[in-house]
Amino acid sequence: MDWFRDHLWETWLGAAILLGVAEMFSLDLILLMIALGAVAGMTLDLLGLPFVVQALGAAGVALACLTLVRPSLVRRVHDGPSLEIGHGKLVGQTGMVTEAITGHEPGRIKLAGEIWTASPYDGDSSILPGQAVEVLEIRGATAYVIAITELEN
Numbered sequence: 001m002d003w004f005r006d007h008l009w010e011t012w013l014g015a016a017i018l019l020g021v022a023e024m025f026s027l028d029l030i031l032l033m034i035a036l037g038a039v040a041g042m043t044l045d046l047l048g049l050p051f052v053v054q055a056l057g058a059a060g061v062a063l064a065c066l067t068l069v070r071p072s073l074v075r076r077v078h079d080g081p082s083l084e085i086g087h088g089k090l091v092g093q094t095g096m097v098t099e100a101i102t103g104h105e106p107g108r109i110k111l112a113g114e115i116w117t118a119s120p121y122d123g124d125s126s127i128l129p130g131q132a133v134e135v136l137e138i139r140g141a142t143a144y145v146i147a148i149t150e151l152e153n
Helices: 002-006 008-026 030-046 049-079 085-089 148-152
Strands: 092-099 105-113 114-120 132-137 142-147
Touching: 008 030, 008 049, 030 049, 049 092, 085 132, 105 142, 132 148, 142 148
Parallel strands: 114 142
Antiparallel strands: 092 105, 092 132, 105 114, 132 142
């Protein structure tokens, strides 16, 4: 115990390093805030302040970081831009009918440079070749579309 008392700044530094390494495994940013508190305790020891002041300073900095800094960091890290991947990015795009679409027979549309099987979204309308359509939903490999002229009415 005498070594810790005689080398208190090294103890604070060791605690900060251990907490920093543990944070790499948790990725919750809680241990990182406590490690910053340990760095504050180390700084207060290097200034020659007593252990009680060091402990209170470390606790205060850790608490301040947990309440003030961590929430904005968590938002920034975890709430990045939403990426639309796969078929979801095609919803809302327009395509061109290449083969007639009816409620009874699916047809084909050219959408984003590819040919897709398409059915009418409402189930019973007919859309002729050459007509522009908007994709409202994709289920499996079938795009459910509505004619753009119907959207304008």
